[in-house]
Amino acid sequence: MSSSSTVLITGTKAGIGKALLETFAARPNHTVIAAIRDAVDSSPAKSLAATAVGTGSKIIVAQYDAGFETAAEQLISHLKSNYNIQSLDIVIANAGILRHSKLVKDSAAEDFVEHFRINTVGPILLYKATTNLLNASKQTPKFFIISSTLGSNAKMDGYPMPLSAYGVSKAAANWIAGKIHREEERVVVVPIQPGWVQTSMGERAAEVAGMSASDVPVTIKDSVQGIVNVVDKATKADHSGRFWDQEGNELPW
Numbered sequence: 001m002s003s004s005s006t007v008l009i010t011g012t013k014a015g016i017g018k019a020l021l022e023t024f025a026a027r028p029n030h031t032v033i034a035a036i037r038d039a040v041d042s043s044p045a046k047s048l049a050a051t052a053v054g055t056g057s058k059i060i061v062a063q064y065d066a067g068f069e070t071a072a073e074q075l076i077s078h079l080k081s082n083y084n085i086q087s088l089d090i091v092i093a094n095a096g097i098l099r100h101s102k103l104v105k106d107s108a109a110e111d112f113v114e115h116f117r118i119n120t121v122g123p124i125l126l127y128k129a130t131t132n133l134l135n136a137s138k139q140t141p142k143f144f145i146i147s148s149t150l151g152s153n154a155k156m157d158g159y160p161m162p163l164s165a166y167g168v169s170k171a172a173a174n175w176i177a178g179k180i181h182r183e184e185e186r187v188v189v190v191p192i193q194p195g196w197v198q199t200s201m202g203e204r205a206a207e208v209a210g211m212s213a214s215d216v217p218v219t220i221k222d223s224v225q226g227i228v229n230v231v232d233k234a235t236k237a238d239h240s241g242r243f244w245d246q247e248g249n250e251l252p253w
Helices: 015-025 043-049 071-083 109-135 164-183 200-208 220-233
Strands: 005-010 030-036 058-063 090-093 142-146 188-193 243-245
Touching: 005 015, 005 109, 015 030, 015 090, 015 220, 030 043, 043 058, 058 071, 071 109, 090 109, 109 142, 109 164, 142 164, 142 220, 164 188, 188 220
Parallel strands: 005 030, 005 090, 030 058, 090 142, 142 188, 188 243
Antiparallel strands: none
């Protein structure tokens, strides 16, 4: 990776997103854009802005809500107009939700629509808004989607939790990543499983599975270090359009 990069990460308020922000910002000569649903004058946004940075690096905090259809376009317009962002080297679509734990037969249409809006359509709209800036990168441009093995049909028997709306939204996100890969000549497009991580979402999944929060196996630190390792080495030929986990293993769809 070049010594100077511009990185956009969504969902940076807490958990994986915040740790990704901290990791990239600690590197020298990086501009890291922290996209957060809260207003930029909110306490969480101010906390992100105060994150320690490496030599020559800086953090830009900008408002973004994946649930709004125009949010990604507005974000990019804001970054261009106010911060002269002319290219992006890495985009990580991390914003996501897990709100319903129901069997398919017990799920309402809106349960699925709600998860699709954030977990599937959100990354699609983020890609559409950032593709020109990614293609303006002088490096190898990369678009990562934080996905889940709950969206893998091949892995379904290993995850019997009734997270139907969440799982299908991640399966769709995986599919769209493969499609974008085939449409983009340069951009590396990767859906990545971060592991079963010790975040509020990971603890919610444990609760659904009848486990305790202490049973969640992967720390945020280990998850993010693994994700960043995959981001750093990802190439169009060897990684793009395929499903990976944070340990660098290719996963079945």
